[in-house]
Amino acid sequence: MSATSPPEQHSLDRDPTKADIRRWQQYLADERAEGAIYRELANRRDGEERTILLGLAEAEKRHEEHWTQLLGEHANVRRRPSVRRILLRLLARHFGSVFVLALAQRSEGNSPYAVDQDATRSMAADELIHEEVVRGLAIRGRNRMSGNFRAAVFGANDGLVSNLALVLGIGATGVSASVVLFTGIAGLLAGALSMGAGEFVSVRSQRELLEASKPTQITLSAAPELDINANELVLVYKARGMSQEDAEHRAAERLGYFSCDCNPTFSLHPEREEVEEIDEFEATGSAWGAAGSSFCFFASGAVIPILPYLFGMSGMPAIIVATILVGIALLVTGGIVGLLSGASPAKRGLRQLAIGLGAAAVTYVLGLLFGANVA
Structure with missing residues (x-):
């Protein structure tokens, strides 16, 4: 209607x-x-x-x-x-x-x-x-934000979970609060730099692969010089996924025999290719943008578990406060992902919380065991 x-x-x-x-x-x-x-x-x-x-x-x-x-x-x-x-x-x-x-x-x-x-x-x-x-x-x-957004979400989540796990694991061994704090700061810097460098290499490599896979317009410039009796132009289009009939029609079009009436989804007009290239790169994001987002969001996530220690807390109270703060942050990041994906924010938030705290709990238990053995 x-x-x-x-x-x-x-x-x-x-x-x-x-x-x-x-x-x-x-x-x-x-x-x-x-x-x-x-x-x-x-x-x-x-x-x-x-x-x-x-x-x-x-x-x-x-x-x-x-x-x-x-x-x-x-x-x-x-x-x-x-x-x-x-x-x-x-x-x-x-x-x-x-x-x-x-x-x-x-x-x-x-x-x-x-x-x-x-x-x-x-x-x-x-x-x-x-x-x-x-x-x-x-x-x-x-699509416009997916590349950098992916890096931001993964960076924040990794910062929250990995540094909480590090802080809880070290804290459970019974070392002093200053050792836990400096360990957390080292984990923040090392993780943020690693995430930023990894995202830069990943996105740059993906863009280079897309560029290498993009069909060129060589068929437009080479067509007038082709040997019509041994036409390899059909092979070009077959290699790009066309059927024999579609490839023959497209080759005939390029050679100027007639306007192509083959499958229009295989159109290789420059305007269409330019749009597809823009869409692909929008979804991928820029290498520097992804690296910067990943670095900043990892750092912003990783700083949360060490906040209690920055304000002078220690022992079990610091561990409890750090866990609560990270839990809230995990619910927020999971909810945001849920909103953007059109899914339930509550379900995504709870899933993020369960995964993050589950990983931290494992390292805490390991820290208790190592601490007991050392003692």
Whole structure:
């Protein structure tokens, strides 16, 4: 259904109850808020993305009209939107980032219309389509940030877990607080430098592989000079994955026999190749950007376990405080990953917490054993 289509008519076979009216008023408030969210996001974008977001905002008006029609005079009573939508609009107004799109995607995917008999079937279908539209917009943002974001998330998580494990393992042996502190600082510096150097080499190598794998335009310049009776141009296209028929058609096109009518997905126009190259490199990220993100985020994660020791704590209280601080940080980083991936932030956060504290617990137990043996 297009944004300009009239709303599907829906009549009740019963008199609405007070609960019905309250629920419809809440739906109406949420639909108005969703339209405002998309308009706020559109204000921070231009071009095609702005047009898509404004189209979503216009589509939400159909749902508003449905609930307004059912409510009648009760539509004049204004209710506050849900807390999620209030927060989303605030974030959209001031940030407009991929985080907001990821939250909006989850909001569209959790629509109650599929199980509410007072919503039309087309409204439930609309919400599914809106989720896919927002998912598509979110994917663009994820691709633009995925390279450096991957390095940042991995860096922070590794810093949290590895340095907590190091601090707990050393602390469990019974050494002084100053030894634990300097061990933690050494672990921070060594890990951050290692992570930064590793990310630089990894991303640079990946970009070099992509560049080496990118088809060249040699067929365009060499085609006029080819020996037509021993044409190896077909072999070039077959090596790139074309069938025999597609390769022969493409070779004939390059030799100027006719315009190619073969599979368009194998098009090698320079404009298309340039777009694909940009997309590949956006997903990979820059080598210096990935290295810098990895270094900084590893350091920011690794400093948390040693904070209690920096403030003069020692012994079991320092270990407990360090574990709590790292646990909170793991929940936050896991939740952020969940938001960006469109999954449940709570599940991702708890998974991150379980993995991180599990690894730290193993090293703590080993530290106790070594400490006991030394004693």
